Each structure stands twice: as C-alpha cells, then as structure tokens.
Amino acid sequence: MDYSFIANIALGxxxxxxxxxxxxxxxxxxxxxxxxxxxxxxxxxxxxxxxxSIICFGTAAVAEVLAYYVPFIDNILDTIATPLSVAAGxxxxxxxxxLAHQEPLLRWGAGFIAGGASAGVIQLGTGLLRLFSxxxxxxxxxxxxxxxxxxxxxxxxxxxxxxxxxxxxxxxVLIVWIxxxxxxxIFR
Numbered sequence: 767m768d769y770s771f772i773a774n775i776a777l778g779x780x781x782x783x784x785x786x787x788x789x790x791x792x793x794x795x796x797x798x799x800x801x802x803x804x805x806x807x808x809x810x811x812x813x814x815x816x817x818x819s820i821i822c823f824g825t826a827a828v829a830e831v832l833a834y835y836v837p838f839i840d841n842i843l844d845t846i847a848t849p850l851s852v853a854a855g856x857x858x859x860x861x862x863x864x865l866a867h868q869e870p871l872l873r874w875g876a877g878f879i880a881g882g883a884s885a886g887v888i889q890l891g892t893g894l895l896r897l898f899s900x901x902x903x904x905x906x907x908x909x910x911x912x913x914x915x916x917x918x919x920x921x922x923x924x925x926x927x928x929x930x931x932x933x934x935x936x937x938x939v940l941i942v943w944i945x946x947x948x949x950x951x952i953f954r
Contacts, residue, residue: 771864774805776934778862780926782855782881783937786888788919789850790827795923796858797823804927808866814857834912837905844893848886855885884941891944
C-alpha cells in the first residue's frame with residue numbers, strides 16, 4: 767500500500783477533526799493548502815482553493831476566534847458550531863480523501879463518516895467542556911477553554927500537513943476518550 771494513500775486518509779481525518787475545535791481555521795488551512803498545491807483537489811472541489819473562499823474563510827476564522835472570548839456568546843456559538851463543524855469536516859474530508867474518481871455517493875458518504883463524524887464528536891466534547899466550565903466558574907474559565915481550542919485548531923491544522931498519521935492517531939484517541947467520558951457524563 768502506498769504511503770501517500772494512507773497519508774491522505776490521515777490528513778482528511780485530522781484536518782476535518784480540527785473543525786470540531788474551530789470551524790473556519792481548518793477550512794482556511796485546507797483552502798490555502800489547495801491554493802498553493804500542497805494537495806490536489808478534485809475538479810468539483812476547486813472552488814475551495816479560490817481567493818473568494820480564502821478571503822471568506824479567513825474573515826470567518828478571525829470573527830469566530832474573537833467571538834469565543836465573549837461570555838454567553840461562546841455558549842451560543844457552540845450550538846451553532848456543532849452542525850457547521852460536521853458540514854465543514856465533511857467538505858474537507860471529501861476534498862482530501864483519495865476517492866476523487868469514485869461515485870459521488872461513496873465520496874460524500876466517506877467524507878461524512880470520516881470527517882463530519884470526527885468533527886462533530888470533537889465539537890460535542892468541547893461544547894460539554896465549555897458547559898462544565900461555565901457552570902463551575904460562572905463563565906470566567908471559558909477564556910482558558912477558548913484559548914486551548916484555538917491552539918488545538920491552529921496547531922492541529924498545521925501539523926496535519928506535516929505529520930498527518932500522528933495527528934490522526936491523536937485525534938482518534940481523543941474521540942474515543944470524548945465518547946467514553948461524554949457518555950458517562952450524559953447518562954448519569
């Protein structure tokens with residue numbers, strides 16, 4: 767099996783999962799990587815690497831990062847970010863996974879399972895963490911949570927291009943941990 771095949775799968779999962787920390791930072795990273803030829807986008811996903819997308823994702827990323835530092839708004843954003851992170855993760859995974867010549871249903875299904883699900887689980891985990899932080903610290907600890915999420919989104923997005931397999935493994939371990947801990951918290 768070809769290493770680039772495995773690396774592309776790992777990149778798709780890792781970068782998509784970062785959408786669970788911040789929706790638009792990984793989208794911006796993917797758009798820039800596509801624009802500068804770090805990976806080849808399928809013909810139907812070329813829009814992702816265009817300047818309009820880069821400008822939109824860049825603007826949205828800055829607004830999202832800043833908005834998460836505003837008390838109460840951060841909790842509202844978690845509600846909105848959950849479906850957006852699943853959609854963004856699906857788009858990124860579909861554009862990166864090495865399935866460009868496959869049937870669209872297979873490509874988008876794989877993108878949803880690999881990318882959308884991983885982004886959604888990470889987003890739900892960070893949402894639960896923020897909810898716990900809001901309850902325990904009356905919102906004052908949310909700045910630490912937001913800063914950590916920003917660092918994870920930026921660091922994870924950048925590292926996904928350099929060490930995709932390692933980042934994908936870390937993400938999968940984090941997903942298993944979130945499902946395990948989150949399930950315990952919800953069903954108590």
